Amino acid sequence: MIVLKSTQEKVLGALQSVAGIVERRHTLPILANVLIRKVANKIQLTTSDLEIQIRTAVEFDGDSGDFTTTVGARKLIDILRTMPADQTVSVESSASKLILKGGKSKFTLQTLPAEDFPLVQESSNLGPAFSVPQKVLRELLNQVAFAMAVHDIRYYLNGILFVAEGKQLSIVATDGHRLAFATATLDVEVPKQEVILPRKTVIEMQRLLSDKEGAIEFQFANNQAKFRFDGMEFVTKLVEGKFPDYNRVIPKNHKNTIVVGRAPLLASLQRTAILTSDKFKGVRLNIEPGTLRIASNNAEQEEAVDELDIDYAGDEIEIGFNVTYLIDALSNMTQEMIKLELSDGNSSALITIPDNTTFKYVVMPMRI
Numbered sequence: 001m002i003v004l005k006s007t008q009e010k011v012l013g014a015l016q017s018v019a020g021i022v023e024r025r026h027t028l029p030i031l032a033n034v035l036i037r038k039v040a041n042k043i044q045l046t047t048s049d050l051e052i053q054i055r056t057a058v059e060f061d062g063d064s065g066d067f068t069t070t071v072g073a074r075k076l077i078d079i080l081r082t083m084p085a086d087q088t089v090s091v092e093s094s095a096s097k098l099i100l101k102g103g104k105s106k107f108t109l110q111t112l113p114a115e116d117f118p119l120v121q122e123s124s125n126l127g128p129a130f131s132v133p134q135k136v137l138r139e140l141l142n143q144v145a146f147a148m149a150v151h152d153i154r155y156y157l158n159g160i161l162f163v164a165e166g167k168q169l170s171i172v173a174t175d176g177h178r179l180a181f182a183t184a185t186l187d188v189e190v191p192k193q194e195v196i197l198p199r200k201t202v203i204e205m206q207r208l209l210s211d212k213e214g215a216i217e218f219q220f221a222n223n224q225a226k227f228r229f230d231g232m233e234f235v236t237k238l239v240e241g242k243f244p245d246y247n248r249v250i251p252k253n254h255k256n257t258i259v260v261g262r263a264p265l266l267a268s269l270q271r272t273a274i275l276t277s278d279k280f281k282g283v284r285l286n287i288e289p290g291t292l293r294i295a296s297n298n299a300e301q302e303e304a305v306d307e308l309d310i311d312y313a314g315d316e317i318e319i320g321f322n323v324t325y326l327i328d329a330l331s332n333m334t335q336e337m338i339k340l341e342l343s344d345g346n347s348s349a350l351i352t353i354p355d356n357t358t359f360k361y362v363v364m365p366m367r368i
Contacts, residue, residue, distance in 0.1 A: 001062075001063050001065065001067060001092060001093045002061075002062045002063045002090055002091070002092050003036065003038055003043070003062055003063075003067055003091045003092060003093055003098070004038070004043050004060035004061070004062045004090065004091050005060060005061040005062050005088065005089070005090040005091075006060045006061060006088070006089065007085065007086055007087065007088060007089070008080055008083045008084060008085055008086070008087045008088075008089050008102065009085040009086065010058070010060070011060070011080060011089055011091075012077065012080040012081065014043075014045055014056060014058045015034065015045065015073065015076060015077050015080070016077060017045075017054070017056050017208065017232060018034060018045050018046065018047045018054040018055065018056055018073075018232075019034065019047060019073045019074065019077055020054075020204050020207055020208070021047055021048070021049045021052045021054060021200065021204055022034070022047050022049070022073045022074060023049060024074060026049075028050075028118070029112070030070060030112050030116050030117055030118070031048060031049060031050070031118070032072055032073065032074065033070035033071055033072055033073060033111075033112055033117070034046065034047050034070065034071060034072075034073040034076070035047070035048075035068070035069075035070050035114055035117045035119075036067075036068065036069055036070065036071065036114075037067075037068045037114070038062070038065075038066055038067040038068065039066050040064060040066075041059050041060065041061070041062065041064075042057055042058070042059055043057070043058055043059075043060050043062075044056070044057045045057075045058070046117070046119070047073060048117070048118060048119065048120055049200075050118060050120070051120075051198070051200075051236065051237040052120075052198075052200060052201055052204065052234070052235070052236045052237070053119065053120035053234075053235045053236075054204070054232065054233070054234050054235075055232065055233045055234075056231055056232045056233075057231060058231070062090075067093060068114040069093065069098065069111045069112075069113070069114050070111060070112045070113070070114055070116075070117050071098050071109050071110075071111050071112075072109060072110075075109060076100065076109070079100060079107050080100075080102075083102045083103070083105070087102050087103055088102070089101065089102040090102075094108075096110070096111055097109060097110060097111060098111055120235050120237075122224070122226070122235055123221035123222070123223065123224040123226075125221050125222070126219040126220065126221045126224070126226055127191070127193060127219055127220050127221065128190065128191065128219070129217050129218065129219045130164065130186065130188055130190040130217070130218055131215040131216060131217040131218065132169060132184065132186060132187075132215060132216060132218075133213070133214070133215055133216075134209050134210055134211070134212060134213075134214050134215065134216050134229055134230075135210075135211050135212070135213075136184050137184075137205075137209060137216055138206070138209040138210070138211065139182075139184075140169070140171050140182045140183075140184055141160070141171070141202060141205060141206050141209070142206065142332055143180060143182040143332055143333070143359055144160060144171055144172065144173040144180035144181065144182050145160065145173060145202050145203070145206060146173075146180070146328045146329070146331075146332055147173040147174055147175060147178050147179060147180035147328070147329075147361075148160060148173045148174075148175065148199050148202065149174070149175035149176065149199075150175075150199070152175065152176070154176070154241075155239060155241060156196055156239055156240075156241030156242065156243055157174060157175055157176060157243075158198065158199045158239065159173075159196045159197050159198045159199050159201070159202065159239045160172065160173045160196070160197050160199075160202050161173070161194070161195075161196050161243040161246070162193070162194070162195050162196075162197060162220075162225075163192075163193070163194050164186070164190045164192070164193045164194075164218070164220075165190070165191075165192040165193070166189055166190070166192075167185050167186045167187075167188070167189055167190075168183060168184075168185060168186065169183065169184050169185075169186055170182070170183040171183075172243070172246045174244060174246070174249070177322065177325065177363070177364050178325045178328075178329075178361070178362060178363045178364065179246060179249050179250070179360075179361070179362040180329065180359075180360075180361050180362075181246060181250065181359070181360040181361070181362075182358060182359050182360075183357075183358050183359075184358065193220045194243075195220050195225055195238050196238055196239035196240075196241065196243055197225060197236065197238065197239070198236065198237065198238070198239050201225075201234075201236040204234075205227070205234070208229075208230075208232070208234075209229070210230070212230075214229060214230060215229070216228070216229040217229065220238075222238075223237060223238050223240065224236065224237060224238060225238055249348075249362055250350065250360055250362055251341070251343070251347065251348055251350050251362065254341035254342055254343050254350060255314065255315070255343060256287070256312075256314035256315050256317060256341065256342045256343065257314070257339060257340070257341050257342075258287065258292065258310050258311075258312050258314075258339070258340045258341075258342075259310075259311065259337055259338070259339050259340075259354055260292065260308065260310055260337070260338060260340065261336060261337060261338075262330055262333055262335055262336060262337060262338045263336070264308055265292075265308065265330060265338070266327065266330040266331065268294050268306040268308055269283065269294060269323055269326050269327050269330070270327060271304065271306055272294045272295065272296040272304040272305075272306050272323065273296065273323045273324075273327065274304065275296050275297060275298055275302045275303060275304040276296045276297075276298060276323055277298040277299050280298075281322045281323050281324050282296065282320050282321070282322060282323070282366055282368045283295065283296045283320070283321055283323040283326075283368075284296070284318065284319075284320050284368050285317075285318070285319050285320070285321065286316075286317075286318050287310075287312065287314075287316065287317045287318075287319075287342070288312075288316045289312055289313050289314070289316075290309060290310065290311075290312065291307055291308070291309065291310065291312075292307070292308045292310045292312070293305065293306070293307050294306045294307075294308075296323070315344070317342055317344060317345055318345050319342065319344075319345040319346075319349065319365050320345075320365055320366045320367060320368035321349070321363060321365060321366060322363075322366055325363045326351075326363065329351055329361045329363070330351075333353070333359070335353050335356075337353075337354050338351055338352070338353060338354075339351070339352045339353065339354045345365065346365060347365070348362050348363060348364045348365065349362070349363050349365065350362055351363070
């Protein structure tokens with residue numbers, strides 16, 4: 001039976017859209033596979049890691065009739081990648097194997113029974129659905145995802161907080177040293193919902209979301225979230241725990257404000273970062289009327305000093321930062337100008353966009 005027949009480009013694209021969560025090594029060998037379910041000409045592809053499940057449905061040519069099996073996702077993708085994009089490929093079933101053909105090439109792959117594939121149990125109490133343009137969510141995620149913790153013992157920091165309330169969608173990430181907040185206005189009013197999406201889910205969504213016009217639909221339950229976009233269905237477990245009160249972390253009423261070009265400041269930080277020590281990524285900012293001086297040094301007693309002219313008439317401040325935290329924020333912004341707000345050398349700094357309240361970035365100072 002010919003399960004599917006199409007161009008390499010179409011088959012590979014469909015597989016790659018679901019294969020991001022597949023681990024090469026897993027205690028359950030079947031989780032390295034993709035579940036292929038054929039009903040008439042529609043092929044449903046499903047992958048899972050027990051916590052996240054991604055499903056897409058695509059129409060391909062092939063024999064009529066229903067069929068279902070599982071096969072190694074990465075192997076299939078690796079083989080397809082070696083073939084030309086416009087080449088016609090076919091997948092045929094034969095006993096407990098799948099045969100992939102393209103041009104004069106033929107690959108016989110072992111399968112595992114579809115009934116053994118552990119599907120994620122979907123929650124029965126998903127809340128009301130609401131949607132935002134994919135482009136908006138993608139921009140929000142890109143603005144804050146870099147501030148998520150990695151393998152933090154405070155597991156609720158290894159992800160992003162989603163808060164939907166009224167016509168506002170806000171997302172927040174923090175690793176305890178810095179916090180990024182971004183918000184967008186929704187077209188419809190939604191009841192208050194607050195969930196923490198796991199890090200892996202966030203990274204996968206950044207990969208899958210596009211700048212296309214389409215919307216992404218959300219539904220949240222107590223322990224699960226469901227997203228639909230571009231013919232795909234994405235179900236994920238949520239992180240349980242209490243996210244820090246971000247409103248208390250974001251400082252207000254700083255008395256010293258600098259507006260500076262994002263690109264020149266980023267370039268200056270990248271230059272001075274070269275002479276920071278690998279473990280100790282500290283840079284020192286000296287702010288005085290008219291001048292912002294950035295300096296760093298390392299254990300070899302090397303030193304970097306860089307100066308920017310600024311329009312500033314406030315207090316003289318000397319403050320230290322982990323340079324990576326500043327570079328991360330500026331690299332993920334696109335605006336020409338940024339606003340840096342400070343109280344003194346010991347308080348956290350706030351980076352925002354002039355005349356725009358949709359993005360806030362808080363970074364703690366460090367002793368240098």
